[in-house]
Amino acid sequence: MNRIRASLIVLFILPLLFISACQPANKKETHYPLRVTTTTGMIADIVKNVGGKHVQVTSLMGPGVDPHLFKASQGDLQKLDDADLIFYNGLHLEGKMVEILKKIGKTKFVVAVADHLPKSKLLTAEKDQLDPHIWFDVQLWMEATNRVKHTLSQIDPQHRQDYERQTQQYLEQLEQLHEYARRQIGSIPKGQRVLVTAHDAFGYFGRAYDMEVVGLQGINTTSEYGIADVSGLVDLLASRKIKAVFVESSVPKRSIEAVVQGVRQRGHHVRIGGQLFSDAMGEAGTPAGNYIGMVRHNVDVITEALK
Ligand SMILES: [Zn+2]
Secondary structure (H helix, E strand, O other), rough: OOHHHHHHHHHHHHHHHHHHHOOOOOOOOOOOEEEEEEOOOHHHHHHHHHHHEEEEEEEEOOOOOOOOOOOOOOOOOHHHHHHOOOOOOOOOOOOOOOOHHHHOOOOOEEEEEEOOOHHHHEOOOHHOOOOOOOOHHHHHHHHHHHHHHHHHHHHHHHHHHHHHHHHHHHHHHHHHHHHHHHHHOOOOOOOOOOEEEEEEOOOHHHHHHHOOOEEEEEEOOOOOHHHHHHHHHHHHHHOOOOOEEEEEEEOOOOHHHHHHHHHHHOOOHHHHHHHHOOOOOOOOOOHHHHHHHHHHHHHHHHHHOOO
């Protein structure tokens, strides 16, 4: 009898305690379908895939928007206020929204998808700041997907099975994407596997797919680059005879154009290999308008230009 009672406590009472501990105080009533607001489009894409018809997703940052510099407008604050649940990246990606998200977190579910990643899997950038660009390693993004699944299942346990099933399907696609990236990048000769971009967004990409990554600007687009950075890059490109450098959709092109000019003055030819999607996806309805298409686009552009 005592054992039965003990297992009843474990089965029913403890989960209730856990859930109530996670409920923010003064939380408003949740709607159906759940209204979810995300910061980046990549996170919105996870939520759509995991949540299906049980969620209504709005993302604050559209194509070409730089999350490091993004400030919430009055309209964005309304979208955050309307949401039952908010997902953001975390690790200081949304540097100008930290305070707002913290404040809203007192009355709503506000969850960072990067939050539960083991520290051993995260890269450190300059000044001990952790690199927030986790979506560039598809396997890390799979962990972020699981975080979204756990959160939706906790808030809306009625549809847990659907979240499980939809997550499984999405994870299978992501696993294939990871293999695709590995194969394609692996086909570039090792000496040419150098990725030169305007800002250091591709550190996780480089680690996951075995590429050397060099950025002109620090990890955060708010930091300035100097003449020394440009000439250092020019030296590297000229001495290693790198064929191409890349521009990014969410960062102004002029910095990388200055590098191309410098290399040409040294008599070596380097071209702009194409545009990569770094901190934002492409327009909705285009191939790079979802996460899988965005990663494939990047992998194809890089492989094509460097091979
Ligand atoms: Zn960035």
